[in-house]
Amino acid sequence: MDPADLPRFRRMLAQKGAQQSRAAPVRRVWYDGPEDDLARARLALSESEGIWRLERTAPDDEDAAGAGQSPAVLGEATELSELGENLPEALHPLAVLEGRERRVVLKQSPAVIVGILEGTLRSLTERRPIARLSLDGPAPALATLAEQWAGKYALAAPSAPLAVESWALARSRPIPPLHSGAPLLEEGQSVEEAFLRILGHYTAAVLSWTQTVLAAATLQKTRPREENFDPEPVHQMRVALRRLRSAFSVFKPVIACASVEETKGRLKNFAGILGRARDWDVFLDGLGRGVMESFPAHPAITRLLEAARGRRARHYEALADYLREDAFRRLGVTLVALPLARPWRADAPETRLAVLEAPVIDFARRVLHRRLRRLVADGKDFEALPPPQLHRLRLDTKRLRYACEFFAPLFPNRHAKRFIRRLSKVQDALGQVNDGAVVERLMEELASEETDQIEQAFARGVVSGYAAASARGARKEAGKAWERLNALDPFWE
Secondary structure (H helix, E strand, O other), X not given: OOHHHHHHHHHHHHHOOOEEOOOEEEEEEEEEOOOOHHHHOOEEEEEEOOEEEEEEOOOOOOOOOOOOOOOOEEEEEOOHHHHOOOOOOOOEEEEXXXXXXXXXXXXXXXXXXXXXXXXXXXXOOOEEEEEEXXXXXXXXXXXHHHHHHHOOOOOOOOOOOHHHHHHHHHHOOOOOOOOOOOOOOOOOOEHHHHHHHHHHHHHHHHHHOHHHHHHHHHHHHHOOOOOOOOOHHHHHHHHHHHHHHHHHHHOHHHHOOHHHHHHHHHHHHHHHHHHHHHHHHHHHHOHHHHHHHHOOOOHHHHHHHHHHHHHHHHHHHHHHHHHHOHHHHHHHHHHHHHHXXXXXXXXXXXXXXXXXXXXXXXXXXXXXXXXXXXXXXXXXXXXXXXXXXXXXXXXXXXXXHHHHHHHHHHOOOOHHHHHHHHHHHHHHHHHHHHHHHHHHHHHHHHXXXXXXXXXXXXXXXXXHHHHHHHHHHHHHHHHHXXXXXXOOOOOOO
């Protein structure tokens, strides 16, 4: 919670007659080695009142915990030696949290306990006020309260545990993001358990990129013509968001309900804002760079690319504005609350509940078979397909690829990686074919710029010509990739 909003939140609790405990002082110090050995291993070591704690700061492949969940405590002891032999020999303090914590019991049935931690997180050179809430009680009640409060207060799902935030403060860096690779599903899991693991995994990944993307947006605002600009943060946030949205699509037959549909709509809006910034990244780093290399000193091309960088900076600013708004904070809280609320179970028929509780592997086979069948049908007569059908085929390929990545761990054979790799080749090649349509849209966006119309028409014509030539070559590559994909048997059969 924004510390500035905490007094108003506490007044609300007092008005509702909540029972508050006396505030207890808190002082916790985090440590690491000189080479950030623990941070690189996704671990954190801290001490409070003589008790040392070692915890995992990010879920491993077999951990179902996701965003909003407390980090896994690997051990607590009064002596460091009791926590294992792999700790750094030389430990240095990173940051210290000093504050107070109280417990608040809400007068409702069943009871809910709210933990309120407020204080200051400081390193040698920086300090930051913090306020963290923790909720304990029946899952549906927690989900309801979290969503209600997110609409009234500056409440957000944390992008990382406090241990990671302390490291970032000490190193003057953004919170390090999580990878967006697929989580490890297990054959014995139910359909619902598999969905919740995927949901938690990608929600955590999306939120973890927030500070890095905001830092990139700040750089775009202050230095929009920076030639060595790194577009990777927006790309990775978009990848994680795409996989998150794909999870809702894959599991739609068993989670469809009004609440989920509303969440999907908000995710789609977020994807649109993110996608507009990413499209300019792709253009400037790809086709735009190629055009500039061919016309290094042409004033029309130079001015067009300068205008393109300006457009990218505006879309980055719009993305940063969204990430700071209530809408994004509320979306994060909703995603964290979904595993608690499980709204798809309300009024669900027995047949749906049975599927939710059935082993995921059979569900996976049905999903993969259905998506492959649609891909094959849409790819019939591949060589003769016009651009709109190729675009649809690219979307089919992407949907099947994400589903394959979700479910591949359930089928431990060497064919899965090969199948996914060939799917990716088809998707990438078809993406290059579709780049022409994207470029035309971007050029139309630039048409509103106040520039010499004849000069702009020339530059846009050059760019469109490059896009068309690139698309022709990509189509040939897509045809070869399509043939190689069709030569494989599905790995799930």
